[in-house]
Amino acid sequence: MSNFGPRVRGEVQRARDEVCALHAELARWELVVWTAGNVSQRVPGADLFVIKPSGVSYDALTPDAMVVCDLDGHLVDGDYLPSSDTAAHAYVYAHLPRVGGVVHTHSTYATAWAARGEEIPCVLTMMADEFGGPVPVGPFAIIGDDSIGRGIVETLARSRSPAVLMRNHGPFTIGPDGRAAVKAAALVEEVARTVHIARQLGEPQPIAQADIDALYDRYQNAYGQAPSGDC
DSSP states (O other), X not given: OTTSOHHHHHHHHHHHHHHHHHHHHHHHTTOOOXXXXXXXXXXXXXXXXXXXXXXXXXXXXXXGGOEEEETTXXXXXXXSOBOTTHHHHHHHHHHOTTOOEEEEOOOHXXXXXXHHTOOBOOOSHHHHHHHSSOBOEEOOOOBTBTXXXXXXXXXXXXXXXXXXXXXXXXXXXXXXSHHHHHHHHHHHHHHHHHHHHHHHHSOOOOOOHHHHHHHHHHHHHTSSOOOTTOO
């Protein structure tokens, strides 16, 4: 990192701290097992992102173990090889400038929907709020190059959802930062589980598109606390 100024180095360290803490959230919400899954976060002001190293167990992760890559997926700084999903994350960052965080898990219920190649229908107000409609399915793609990233970007271009179920693989989620992407990963697993259970009892009732749009607008623009200084 000696080629970068003190501001960028400071942002990298903050991203390392945050990404390390967010991996603990994946484990806390039971979204990952063993060394599977990863969180990454864009470094503000630089064409860089921080991601989990490949094959390192969650209890061994520290901020300094996180690795730094450029938007071509090349290792820039770190003592370990980056995640096997690095090329996918890099492609997303390079093609979706609004995205500041990417998460991949193999969480049980969401991955089960991905294995069936079926989108999760929008039958819950929580889904309308967070995803703005169904959770879409992306194409099958081989791990190792940017094929997964291309599938994510192409699929989400047609959806308001921050989550995509990559066919026969599992969920990927995006957000303005890593924490938002982790939230989407937790919620996509929750709705995948709930809708699966609902289908065991009968056919879930769809929500009208106008109601989905109204719920999404309220949640995205009015829900929560007003910024400091606002009424």
